[in-house]
Every structure is written in C-alpha cells, then in structure tokens.
Amino acid sequence: MNKLKEAIAYFINYLKPYWKGLLVAAVFVLAGTYAQIKAPLYLGDAISALTKYVTAALTPGGHASLNDFYQALLAMVLFYLLSEIGLVLSGLVISRVSSDSVGQMRLGLFSNLQKKTIRYFDSHQDGKILSLFTSDLDNVFNAMNSAVFQIFSQGVLFLGIIWMMMEKSLTMALVTMALSPLAILVALLIVNKARKQIEQQQQATGDLNGYINEQLSGQAVLLAEGQQRASIDAFAPYNDKVRQASQKGQFYSGLLSPLMQGFSLLNLAIVIFFGSWLVLHNGMDKAAGLSLIVVFVTYSQQYFQPISQLTAIYNPLQLAITGANRIRDVEQKPNEVNDGKKVAGPLKDGVVLSHVDFAYQPERPILKDVSIDVKKGQMVALVGPTGSGKTTVMNLLNRFYDLTAGEITYDGTSLADFDLRSLRSRVGIVLQESVVFSKSIRDNIAYGKPDASQEEVEEAAKQANIHDFIMTLPQGYETMVTGADNLFSTGQKQLLSIARTILTNPDLLILDEATANVDTVTEEKIQRAMENVMKDRTSFVIAHRLKTILSADQIVVLKDGRVIEKGSHDQLIAQKGFYAELYYNQMVFD
Numbered sequence: 078m079n080k081l082k083e084a085i086a087y088f089i090n091y092l093k094p095y096w097k098g099l100l101v102a103a104v105f106v107l108a109g110t111y112a113q114i115k116a117p118l119y120l121g122d123a124i125s126a127l128t129k130y131v132t133a134a135l136t137p138g139g140h141a142s143l144n145d146f147y148q149a150l151l152a153m154v155l156f157y158l159l160s161e162i163g164l165v166l167s168g169l170v171i172s173r174v175s176s177d178s179v180g181q182m183r184l185g186l187f188s189n190l191q192k193k194t195i196r197y198f199d200s201h202q203d204g205k206i207l208s209l210f211t212s213d214l215d216n217v218f219n220a221m222n223s224a225v226f227q228i229f230s231q232g233v234l235f236l237g238i239i240w241m242m243m244e245k246s247l248t249m250a251l252v253t254m255a256l257s258p259l260a261i262l263v264a265l266l267i268v269n270k271a272r273k274q275i276e277q278q279q280q281a282t283g284d285l286n287g288y289i290n291e292q293l294s295g296q297a298v299l300l301a302e303g304q305q306r307a308s309i310d311a312f313a314p315y316n317d318k319v320r321q322a323s324q325k326g327q328f329y330s331g332l333l334s335p336l337m338q339g340f341s342l343l344n345l346a347i348v349i350f351f352g353s354w355l356v357l358h359n360g361m362d363k364a365a366g367l368s369l370i371v372v373f374v375t376y377s378q379q380y381f382q383p384i385s386q387l388t389a390i391y392n393p394l395q396l397a398i399t400g401a402n403r404i405r406d407v408e409q410k411p412n413e414v415n416d417g418k419k420v421a422g423p424l425k426d427g428v429v430l431s432h433v434d435f436a437y438q439p440e441r442p443i444l445k446d447v448s449i450d451v452k453k454g455q456m457v458a459l460v461g462p463t464g465s466g467k468t469t470v471m472n473l474l475n476r477f478y479d480l481t482a483g484e485i486t487y488d489g490t491s492l493a494d495f496d497l498r499s500l501r502s503r504v505g506i507v508l509q510e511s512v513v514f515s516k517s518i519r520d521n522i523a524y525g526k527p528d529a530s531q532e533e534v535e536e537a538a539k540q541a542n543i544h545d546f547i548m549t550l551p552q553g554y555e556t557m558v559t560g561a562d563n564l565f566s567t568g569q570k571q572l573l574s575i576a577r578t579i580l581t582n583p584d585l586l587i588l589d590e591a592t593a594n595v596d597t598v599t600e601e602k603i604q605r606a607m608e609n610v611m612k613d614r615t616s617f618v619i620a621h622r623l624k625t626i627l628s629a630d631q632i633v634v635l636k637d638g639r640v641i642e643k644g645s646h647d648q649l650i651a652q653k654g655f656y657a658e659l660y661y662n663q664m665v666f667d
C-alpha cells in the first residue's frame with residue numbers, strides 16, 4: 078500500500094504542472110461520455126416514433142408522420158459523433174500531457190543520478206540503471222497515456238450508464254447489472270493469473286538479458302576457447318523460459334476479451350427476456366415497451382465495456398507502479414554531501430593522510446591506519462599486491478568516499494571542509510581504464526575545460542604525445558570518437574586522458590599507470606607523457622613501471638590495506654623487506 082502511495086505521489090508531482098491540460102482532457106471526457114450515454118435514449122425515441130408511425134399507418138384514418146423518427150435518429154447520430162469527438166480530443170490532450178511529463182521524469186531521473194554518490198554506482202549495475210530509462214519509464218508512459226485515461230473515461234462511463242439506466246427504469250437497471258459481480262470476479266481471477274505470468278516473464282527476460290550480456294562481453298574468450306556451441310546450448314533454457322511464460326501470459330490475457338464478450342451476450346439475452354416479460358406483464362404501451370428494450374439492449378452492451386477495459390489495465394498499471402517505485406528509489410538514495418564551504422586554492426604545502434581507516438562495506442575494512450605525507454611538488458609511488466588498496470587511496474584523495482576514521486588534509490584543511498567542485502577542480506585523475514566520450518577528439522581533450530582554445534588543446538596533446546597520432550587522422554582533432562570503432566588503443570586512450578588532465582592544469586595529480594595491452598613504443602610515449610604531466614606537480618601514482626618507481630620521491634608499499642614500508646627506493650632496498658623482495662622478483666614490473 079505504501080508503494081502505491083509513493084507511486085501516486087510520484088505521478089502527482091510530475092503531473093501537477095500540467096493541471097490545465099488534464100482539466101481540458103477531463104472536460105472532453107465528461108462531455109464525450111455524457112454524449113455516449115445519452116445517445117441510446119434517442120435510439121429508444123426513434124424506435125418509439127417508428128412504432129407509433131407503423132401503428133398509425135396501419136390504423137384506418139390514422140395520421141402517420143416520420144418526423145419524430147427522423148429527429149430522434151439525427152439526435153442519436155449527433156450524440157454519438159459528439160462522444161467520438163470528445164474522446165478523440167481528450168485522448169490527444171492526454172498523450173501530449175503524458176509524453177511531456179514523462180520527458181520531465183526522464184530529465185529528473187538523469188539529474189538525480191548525476192547527484193548520487195559513487196557508492197550508488199558501486200551497488201547498481203549499469204544494465205539495471207539503464208532499464209530505468211527504458212522499460213520502467215516506458216511502462217510509466219504507457220500507463221499514463223492509456224491506463225489513466227481509461228480509468229477516468231471508463232470509470233465515468235460506468236457510473237454514467239448506471240445513473241442513466243436507473244433514471245430510465247430501476248428494475249431493468251438491476252436486471253442489466255445482475256451478472257456484473259460474477260463478471261468482475263472472473264475478470265479479476267484471469268487478470269491475476271496473467272499478472273503472475275507477466276512477472277515470471279519479466280524475471281525470465283532479466284535472466285536472459287544477463288546471460289546475453291555476459292556472453293557478448295566475453296565474446297573474445299568464448300571464440301578463443303571454441304565455446305560457441307556450448308554458449309548456444311546454454312542459451313536455449315533461458316529462451317525457453319521466456320517463451321513459456323509469455324505464451325501462458327498471452328493465453329490468460331487473451332481469455333479476458335472473449336469471456337467478457339460472452340458475459341455481454343448472455344446479459345443481452347437476459348435483458349431482452351426480462352424486458353419483454355416486464356412489457357407484456359405490465360401492460361405497457363407497445364411503443365414505450367419496445368423503446369425500453371432497445372435502450373437497455375444498448376446499455377447492457379455498453380455496460381460491459383468499462384468492466385473489461387478497467388480489468389485489462391490492471392497489469393499495465395501494476396508495471397507502471399513498480400516502474401515509478403524504482404525511479405523514486407533513485408531519488409531516495411543519498412546524494413553526495415557537499416557541506417564544505419572552503420574554496421581550495423593552489424596547493425602550497427602538501428597533502429597529508431593521517432591514520433586513515435576506510436571500508437566500502439562496514440563489515441569489511443579495506444584501509445587500516447594509512448598515513449602518507451606528501452610535500453608540494455613530490456611524487457609518491459604506491460606499490461603493492463593486487464587488492465592491497467592502492468586504487469582505494471586514490472578514490473579517497475578525490476573525496477569519492479568519506480573516511481571511516483582519520484583525516485586527509487590539503488594544505489592543512491580537511492577534504493571534508495572544501496566545496497566538492499572547488500576541491501575536484503584542483504585534482505586531476507588519469508585512470509588506468511581511460512574513458513572516451515562520443516564527441517570529437519578536440520572535445521574529448523577539452524572535456525574539463527570546454528572553453529579551451531585550439532592552441533591550448535594541441536599543446537596539451539603534444540605534451541601527452543598524442544598530437545602526432547591525431548594528425549594522421551583525416552579529420553584531425555575534429556574526428557568523432559564513437560564507442561563502436563576502436564579508434565584508440567588502450568595506451569592511446571590513456572594518452573588522450575593525460576592530455577585532458579594536462580589541460581585542466583591540476584595541482585594534485587592522481588595517476589593509475591596503464592599496464593594492459595600497451596606495446597613498448599606506446600609505453601615509452603606514456604612514460605614521457607607522464608613525466609610531462611607530473612613536472613612541477615604533486616602526484617600520487619599507482620606505479621607498475623620501474624622507471625616511475627625509481628624516480629619517485631617516496632615509495633609507499635601497501636599490503637592488506639596497511640602501509641608496511643615507506644621511503645626512497647634505496648632506503649627500501651636497504652631495509653630488505655617486502656619491497657626489496659618484490660623488486661628482486663621483478664613482480665612489480667610485469
């Protein structure tokens with residue numbers, strides 16, 4: 078119930094700005110429905126007029142005229158026309174309101190995601206986040222566009238028909254409605270069955286997507302190991318589950334309409350039977366009796382339409398509520414806290430980590446009592462076995478996460494006291510897995526400084542040793558980088574990323590050396606690019622190369638989240654400890 082309330086609150090929030098459109102739609106719906114339930118009365122009048130005409134025509138000396146008949150028939154056609162116009166117009170307004178408000182929801186969701194902490198992205202897979210924008214928002218749109226409209230129009234129609242029938246004849250109204258409790262019960266049972274199948278289908282589709290995703294991302298290994306046949310064989314059960322669930326779902330959903338049709342026909346017979354009985358036994362005037370039967374025949378058919386429509390929208394509505402709750406859940410997850418007010422200026426003294434403890438999950442401490450003191454202009458090389466916490470130290474320097482204990486200071490001020498934007502503008506990061514965006518090479522380099530001049534961009538590219546490569550491309554800096562073509566190798570992506578960092582001129586540099594897939598020529602280029610970017614800067618480098626480590630002012634050796642050794646290369650070799658062992662075994666440099 079809480080989920081329903083939250084979903085409603087979410088919808089209301091986004092529909093509020095469109096209240097005028099909704100009001101117009103409501104007026105059209107009311108007018109259209111009024112015309113729709115009024116029209117059968119004119120049909121009744123027409124039948125009555127026709128009966129009177131026939132009786133008069135058969136009576137010798139009777140005065141017969143078809144005027145009343147024509148008038149009633151014309152009124153009926155006009156009212157049906159009005160009802161169609163009202164419903165079409167309201168449908169148009171509603172679809173405009175829903176696409177506009179879903180557009181706002183999409184924007185709101187994207188803006189919300191931009192405010193989330195890194196922790197949020199750690200614990201939510203990309204595919205799941207993406208499905209918020211695709212299937213969840215689609216479900217919300219479908220519900221707003223059709224379900225909300227249906228609830229309103231069919232609800233009004235349902236109540237309107239009941240009201241009209243009661244006005245016309247209470248007994249006949251009760252006869253017409255007699256079957257409805259049974260029809261509603263059957264419809265709800267079927268809808269419930271279909272819902273369970275839809276849920277199973279969604280679950281099975283999620284598993285299938287997960288399998289496809291894994292197989293495609295591991296395509297190279299799959300081909301290398303000759304596992305195509307096995308991969309196709311393992312696909313079959315996932316596919317089967319989706320097929321079975323969707324077949325059953327379709328079976329139940331498909332039952333609803335013919336069953337309601339059946340109820341409606343049965344009702345028709347009941348109405349005609351009781352109508353005739355009532356007319357014959359009450360000694361009703363022939364014309365009035367015939368008119369009554371025709372009116373109720375029409376109402377009895379109209380009456381089942383909202384029942385089947387309203388039950389059929391139950392499932393899309395459920396999907397939309399689930400979708401809205403998932404989207405709302407993003408809003409409720411914590412945003413990055415930016416309560417620091419200080420503006421970070423150019424680095425004067427240095428950066429100090431003192432007694433830092435940190436855990437991604439409370440029960441699993443990662444960094445324990447880490448202390449590192451870096452003076453302005455120094456280079457620290459972080460070395461250590463895989464999983465020892467090197468990247469984690471880098472993450473904390475940029476305040477991607479808050480510490481569990483201890484403090485990191487920038488010129489003596491705790492990182493938590495700085496305004497995040499101002500702090501991050503002083504810090505430059507080059508990741509091992511460099512990111513390129515679907516933009517031109519120029520815009521990729523100028524990502525952190527969009528107003529940079531072409532000369533500045535080229536100068537940064539030159540320092541990063543990537544300018545010559547860019548110039549070999551026919552469109553040079555204007556070449557578009559798209560995810561699909563592998564324009565850059567891993568090493569070249571890192572050079573591009575170094576150029577991007579050079580351009581922002583950071584005070585503190587965080588660098589994760591690329592190790593994978595780098596040929597010796599590119600490695601040499603990266604080495605020189607790193608030297609250029611580190612010159613006169615304070616830097617933390619996760620170092621894998623001998624050259625970087627040897628030229629470091631300080632080497633910090635991490636093991637299991639603790640600093641176990643600290644000092645210059647010579648000092649650490651002299652200590653004959655872990656580093657010396659690593660060094661002699663050449664493990665650091667592979």
Ligand SMILES: Nc1ncnc2c1ncn2[C@@H]1O[C@H](COP(=O)(O)OP(=O)(O)OP(=O)(O)O)[C@@H](O)[C@H]1O
Pocket residue numbers: 199437438443461462463464465466467468469470
């Ligand atoms: N986002 C995260 N959420 C939870 N645990 C994490 C996260 N990132 C890293 N860890 C865990 O923290 C530990 C240290 O990881 P970290 O990436 O800092 O090591 P590393 O020394 O950089 O390793 P490598 O040399 O392999 O890159 C690992 O056990 C890892 O599983």
